[in-house]
Amino acid sequence: MEEDKTIQTMKLKIAIQKSGRLYEDSIKILRESGIEFSNGMNKLRSEAYNFPLEVLFLRDDDIPQYVEDGVADAGIVGENIIAETNKKIRTVEKLGFGKCRLSIAVPKNADYRSIKDLKGKKIATSYPVILSKYLKKKRVEAKIETVSGSVEIAPSVGLADAICDLVSSGSTLFANGLKETEVIFRSEAALISGTKLDKEKSALLKKILFRFKAVKKSRHNKYVLMNAPNDKLDAICKILPGMKSPTVMPLAEKGWSSVHSVIDEEKFWEIIEQLKENGAQGILVVPIEKMIV
Ligand code: ATP
Ligand code: ZN
Numbered sequence: 001m002e003e004d005k006t007i008q009t010m011k012l013k014i015a016i017q018k019s020g021r022l023y024e025d026s027i028k029i030l031r032e033s034g035i036e037f038s039n040g041m042n043k044l045r046s047e048a049y050n051f052p053l054e055v056l057f058l059r060d061d062d063i064p065q066y067v068e069d070g071v072a073d074a075g076i077v078g079e080n081i082i083a084e085t086n087k088k089i090r091t092v093e094k095l096g097f098g099k100c101r102l103s104i105a106v107p108k109n110a111d112y113r114s115i116k117d118l119k120g121k122k123i124a125t126s127y128p129v130i131l132s133k134y135l136k137k138k139r140v141e142a143k144i145e146t147v148s149g150s151v152e153i154a155p156s157v158g159l160a161d162a163i164c165d166l167v168s169s170g171s172t173l174f175a176n177g178l179k180e181t182e183v184i185f186r187s188e189a190a191l192i193s194g195t196k197l198d199k200e201k202s203a204l205l206k207k208i209l210f211r212f213k214a215v216k217k218s219r220h221n222k223y224v225l226m227n228a229p230n231d232k233l234d235a236i237c238k239i240l241p242g243m244k245s246p247t248v249m250p251l252a253e254k255g256w257s258s259v260h261s262v263i264d265e266e267k268f269w270e271i272i273e274q275l276k277e278n279g280a281q282g283i284l285v286v287p288i289e290k291m292i293v
Pocket of ligand 1: 080099
């Protein structure tokens with residue numbers, strides 16, 4: 001009987017960061033995908049209540065290895081870690097969070113014109129693989145000093161002439177008297193998977209991917225409703241892209257219609273202004289929870 005149960009409850013194992021910059025957004029995308037699980041402190045694994053999924057909580061650097069070894073079937077990890085660890089895994093989908101860049105920075109008073117100025121110099125980094133590839137491509141020979149943390153203090157303590165580290169706002173660099181000179185890699189969190197998932201696990205991964213895509217898409221879009229005078233409907237409908245075309249319904253008040261559409265966050269304010277200029281009134285903007293296209 002016990003044996004039967006394990007077969008029936010075959011689960012997809014997904015590894016996410018245990019704590020740190022990707023932790024909350026990883027949990028969020030799973031939850032918004034309708035997957036419920038507990039994430040109690042000090043937990044190493046958690047089973048979803050309503051989906052055949054087991055979540056493993058790991059250090060981000062270890063995730064590609066676990067996925068390559070098949071201990072986890074999938075994972076959520078930064079592209080920087082994917083590139084640095086260089087494991088045999090598949091990048092399935094970029095997830096739109098954890099955005100950062102890997103940059104070279106030098107002391108702010110340093111005389112720096114191009115990467116060639118780092119010839120023969122020492123660069124401290126936690127990303128020796130990505131950095132050495134970049135230097136090779138640029139034909140610059142420099143010494144790479146691999147450090148595991150606090151990279152940004154390396155120049156001030158005399159350990160290195162430059163650093164290569166992750167940056168998002170640049171405030172850490174600034175606070176340490178450094179200036180960013182080259183962006184060598186751009187990264188965001190991505191869903192990865194093993195290269196040899198069996199049929200059932202592939203099907204589960206596909207389901208999760210479908211949901212992740214719907215969540216991702218919904219984050220970029222807003223649902224808008226407005227009242228429009230009928231004589232302006234043509235102009236207003238031209239401004240609105242919508243999924244297909246906008247929905248137009250007559251209002252009880254004669255000569256007016258209600259117009260519904262979906263708009264992209266990037267063009268949001270621009271579109272709203274145009275709508276107002278064209279006589280739209282009572283514009284309501286509503287977040288979209290999921291978007292299936
Ligand atoms: P762990 O204990 O899991 O090894 P960590 O200290 O190596 O954690 P975090 O600082 O939590 O890692 O960063 C995790 C990931 O978040 C990075 O690998 C990167 O993909 C992403 N990230 C986004 N913005 C930044 C940033 N400004 N600095 C560092 N990482 C960032
Ligand atoms: Zn790490």
